[in-house]
Amino acid sequence: MAETRKLNGRYRLLNALGTGSVRLAFDEAEHRDVAVRELRVPPELRDAALHEARLAAGLRHASIVRVLDVVVEDGAPWLVMEFVSGTSLEHAVHSHRPLPVAQAARIGVYVLSALTAAHEAGIVHGRVAPGNVLLTATGRAVLTGFGFPSLSMLPSADLWSLAATLHFAVEGRPPGQVPAGGLDPLRSLVRAMLRPMGAPPVEVVRETLDRLAVDRPLDALVAASGPLPPATVAMIGLAVIDRLAAWGEFHGGVQPGNVLIDAGGRARLTPLLRSGTVPAYTAPEGAATQAADLWSLGATLFTAVEGTPPAPGAPLRRAGALAPVLFRLLSGNPMERPTLDELRRDLLAIAPP
Incomplete structure (x- = not known):
C-alpha cells in the first residue's frame, strides 16, 4: 500500500516521480500538486542546508522551479517545490537522441537566465546537470534542484556545469577528458566554457546562445x-x-x-x-x-x-x-x-x- 503520511500536516505524500527521490504530494492547504524531496545531509550540515534552502525559497524566476516551503519533519528537512509537468533533459536525450543545436541553445538560454538570477541573489545552484533541467510541453526549460547545500561553490562552477549539460544535450554523453570536436559555434562555446582558465565572459556566453537559439x-x-x-x-x-x-x-x-x-x-x-x-x-x-x-x-x-x-x-x-x-x-x-x-x-x- 502506498504511504499516505502528511508533512507538516498539509502535504500528503503520493507516488514517486520518475526514478529519483522526488515525490508527488498534494498540498491540502492550497489545493495543488507539489513535489517534495527530503534533504539528506550529514547532521553537521543540516543548519547550513536549511539556511540555503530558505534562501532559495525567495527566488522568483520563470525558468526556476520554485521552492515553496521548507519543513522539518521528525528532525529531517524537506523541500516542497512547485510541480512542473515535463521530462528531464537527461531522459529526453537517452530516450530519443541528442538535440539539434538550436534546441540545445534555447535550453542554454533558459538555464543561463535562471543561473544569472540566482547568482545576483547570492545563490549558487551547485547541481546543474541534465537530470535537473526539465523540458516542458510548451518548449520551455526550467531548472530544478535549488535549495540543496552548494558547499561554498563559486558561480563559475555553475557555468562549467551548464557547459557540460549542453555538451550532453548535443553529444549524448558528458564531456569527459576530451570534449567533442566540431567547429560549429555551440560546440566551440562549450569547449571554451569547459576550460579551467580563460572561459568566456557571461555576456559572450549569453549573446552566443541567444543567437544560436534563433539564427x-x-x-x-x-x-x-x-x-x-x-x-x-x-x-x-x-x-x-x-x-x-x-x-x-x-x-x-x-x-x-x-x-x-x-x-x-x-x-x-x-x-x-x-x-x-x-x-x-x-x-x-x-x-x-x-x-x-x-x-x-x-x-x-x-x-x-x-x-x-x-x-x-x-x-x-x-x-x-x-x-x-x-x-x-x-x-x-x-x-x-x-x-x-x-x-x-x-x-x-x-x-x-
Missing part, C-alpha cells in the same frame, strides 16, 4: 539551400567587416560556421571563442593579423556564393560581380588584399540598394 550558421544555410546570390553574399560580407572593424584586432575565427544568419537574412559574426579556424579558411601565411582575417572572409564569401570552400585553381562560376573582390581577398600576398574601407566600398557596389 542559422552560414554553412548550414548553404548546405540546405545551395549557393547564395552575389548580392546577398555582399550583404553578408558588409556585416562581417563591420564586426571586424568594431573588434579592432585579429579575430581568428572567420569561417562560415561562425557567421550566423537571422530570419531576415542579416548576418553576424559570433564572438571569438578561440577554437581556431579550419584549414580551408586559414590564411596561407598563418599570421595573426587583420589581413589574415580578410583572407578568411574571402574564403567564407567564396563558400557562400560557390557552395564549396576555395581550392587552388577553383573556378568562380557563380560569383559574378563579386569575383574580382574575391580574387583580391584570396591573394597569397597580404599586401595585395584590400583594406576594410576598400572592401566596404566594393561590397556596397554589389549589395542591393
Whole structure:
C-alpha cells in the first residue's frame, strides 16, 4: 500500500516521480500538486542546508522551479517545490537522441537566465546537470534542484556545469577528458566554457546562445539551400567587416560556421571563442593579423556564393560581380588584399540598394 503520511500536516505524500527521490504530494492547504524531496545531509550540515534552502525559497524566476516551503519533519528537512509537468533533459536525450543545436541553445538560454538570477541573489545552484533541467510541453526549460547545500561553490562552477549539460544535450554523453570536436559555434562555446582558465565572459556566453537559439550558421544555410546570390553574399560580407572593424584586432575565427544568419537574412559574426579556424579558411601565411582575417572572409564569401570552400585553381562560376573582390581577398600576398574601407566600398557596389 502506498504511504499516505502528511508533512507538516498539509502535504500528503503520493507516488514517486520518475526514478529519483522526488515525490508527488498534494498540498491540502492550497489545493495543488507539489513535489517534495527530503534533504539528506550529514547532521553537521543540516543548519547550513536549511539556511540555503530558505534562501532559495525567495527566488522568483520563470525558468526556476520554485521552492515553496521548507519543513522539518521528525528532525529531517524537506523541500516542497512547485510541480512542473515535463521530462528531464537527461531522459529526453537517452530516450530519443541528442538535440539539434538550436534546441540545445534555447535550453542554454533558459538555464543561463535562471543561473544569472540566482547568482545576483547570492545563490549558487551547485547541481546543474541534465537530470535537473526539465523540458516542458510548451518548449520551455526550467531548472530544478535549488535549495540543496552548494558547499561554498563559486558561480563559475555553475557555468562549467551548464557547459557540460549542453555538451550532453548535443553529444549524448558528458564531456569527459576530451570534449567533442566540431567547429560549429555551440560546440566551440562549450569547449571554451569547459576550460579551467580563460572561459568566456557571461555576456559572450549569453549573446552566443541567444543567437544560436534563433539564427542559422552560414554553412548550414548553404548546405540546405545551395549557393547564395552575389548580392546577398555582399550583404553578408558588409556585416562581417563591420564586426571586424568594431573588434579592432585579429579575430581568428572567420569561417562560415561562425557567421550566423537571422530570419531576415542579416548576418553576424559570433564572438571569438578561440577554437581556431579550419584549414580551408586559414590564411596561407598563418599570421595573426587583420589581413589574415580578410583572407578568411574571402574564403567564407567564396563558400557562400560557390557552395564549396576555395581550392587552388577553383573556378568562380557563380560569383559574378563579386569575383574580382574575391580574387583580391584570396591573394597569397597580404599586401595585395584590400583594406576594410576598400572592401566596404566594393561590397556596397554589389549589395542591393
